Amino acid sequence: MPHKYVCPGCRTESSPYELEAGAQQHGQRHRDEFHGGDHPIGETIQPVSYQLDLVQARILAAIVAVVVLALIIKAL
Numbered sequence: 846m847p848h849k850y851v852c853p854g855c856r857t858e859s860s861p862y863e864l865e866a867g868a869q870q871h872g873q874r875h876r877d878e879f880h881g882g883d884h885p886i887g888e889t890i891q892p893v894s895y896q897l898d899l900v901q902a903r904i905l906a907a908i909v910a911v912v913v914l915a916l917i918i919k920a921l
């Protein structure tokens with residue numbers, strides 16, 4: 846599950862990272878650059894649910910259609 850870094854002090858959040866470690870590294874860079882290495886109060890690493898964009902959704906629909914067609918043809 847992807848994760849993102851959230852800094853309430855700056856009212857900002859990172860883009861999602863596939864691994865939690867990526868979000869943690871983003872947080873470290875953010876702290877170093879904007880907060881002198883200190884931890885802003887309330888900063889978090891939050892899980893982000895997967896979301897398909899339109900292209901990914903179309904590819905998934907095409908794959909499902911091919912599988913369904915293959916199952917129908919096999920059953921005949």
Ligand SMILES: [Zn+2]
Nearest residue numbers: 852854855879
């Ligand atoms: Zn910040």
